[in-house]
Amino acid sequence: MSAARRLARVLADLGPRYLPFADAATKELPLGRLLRLSLFQVTVGMAAVLLIGTLNRVMIVELDVPAWIVAVMLALPLLAAPFRALVGFRSDTHRSVLGWRRVPYLWFGTLLQFGGFAIMPFALLILSGDTTGPIVIGQVAAALAFVLVGAGLHTTQTVGLALATDLAPAHARPKVVALLCAMLLAGMMASAVVFGLALHDFSAIRLIQVIQGAALATLILNGIALWKQEPRDTSRKSVPARRFAEAWEAYAAQPQARRRLIATGLGTAGFSMQDILLEPYGGQILHLPVAATTALTALLAVGGGIGLLTAARWLNRGGDPFRVAAAGAVVGIAAFSAVVFAAPLGSGGLFACGVALIGLGGGLFAHGTLT
Known part of the structure; x- marks a missing residue:
């Protein structure tokens, strides 16, 4: 086997192992x-x-x-x-x-x-x-x-x-x-x-x-x-129309469908409530400039990306999606605690750490509940 073919095989094996989304593409x-x-x-x-x-x-x-x-x-x-x-x-x-x-x-x-x-x-x-x-x-x-x-x-x-x-x-x-x-x-x-x-x-x-x-x-x-x-x-123009109520009833009839929706809604609301608070919190309480508070969103996204990658590897190994979502909720509790205590401690580093952990917990929770 030539060196080029061996390298191609190594890269093909490496992609799905370390990049969970590398095999998302299909024919x-x-x-x-x-x-x-x-x-x-x-x-x-x-x-x-x-x-x-x-x-x-x-x-x-x-x-x-x-x-x-x-x-x-x-x-x-x-x-x-x-x-x-x-x-x-x-x-x-x-x-x-x-x-x-x-x-x-x-x-x-x-x-x-x-x-x-x-x-x-x-x-x-x-x-x-x-x-x-x-x-x-x-x-x-x-x-x-x-x-x-x-x-x-x-x-x-x-x-x-x-x-x-x-x-x-x-x-x-x-x-x-x-x-x-x-x-x-x-x-x-x-x-x-x-x-x-x-x-x-x-x-x-x-x-x-x-x-x-x-x-x-x-x-x-x-x-x-x-x-x-x-x-x-x-040919789609000749397909008979279907009512939304019929589609909703078919979905709601699935086992635990409503329970999953309620859990997803509550968790998503919990992780989303920080949207309106973090930037003014950093600006007014911790006196961070515009560039620094805007960078918090990038930090939040980095944490979310790590959460998605972690959840993908966890699930690919046969993990339970409910446990993945629960782990995200636990991380979120620690994250919001860090943000709360950043003000009395006057610690911008603790605040940034809390923001990153919010993204991490949100990524785990989102991937688990979607799965």
Whole structure:
């Protein structure tokens, strides 16, 4: 056997062992096409960093917007979350003359996200009172911007994941979903670094440039992601319609389906409640600059990536997904304790450690519950 063939065999054995997502690609969904499709997760991660990370801190600390208004604004995108099941169902049963089910929803989700980002910086400046216009206009416009971005990212992510599972064979779907989650974290890490560097010397003009740059990047990356991904099938227009209630009843009839949903909802809520607090906490309590608090989101994503990789290896060895999720919850308790005690101890290092552990616990919990 030649040296080249031996090296190829070693690399083939090394990939699945140390890179759990290396074998997510299949003949039906090659790695290049899968990575291109995963770009929609990058834009979702970018939007999450901008909303719950950068803008959260900037609105409270730099723009002096009352914290309760910021909390309301950041909660508005979550209004679209309960409709993800309906959006996914509608894309499942969509009947189109062009033969597409997923592409129309992906495209309109992208346009919603783009439109929200386009008006957001000017709405925030009016909201902060830094202009001559009435603040109420800024409040209404900012609320509209956050709702549009929230509806767009939830629609894009839901339908994008559905399209990925359509294209991947059944045996590869868990690894494909895990890879898409990893790409979400990669997008969060990259965006946090870029936003932190761009806003190191904060100004209103720089804020406008950053948000509008995010809008343009969303349009371009999502366009590349969905280009020639879904095959056209004009026979779908003749498929009889199915009601959402019927689909829900079929799912709820599965053993322990409701119990799993409740556990997933409570755990996800626990790990998500920190979204609105960490950046202002670091800025106002620990007096960290914008770049440092934005970097916390990258640290959170790094911890989440480690959690996903750990969970993947654990499950590949025959681990119980319920134990994986429970381990994530235990890590989360320790993580939030570290964040709480960082203030009285005045320790930025303890705070950063707590943030990383939140990501680690969240990654374990998310992978366990999804599995």
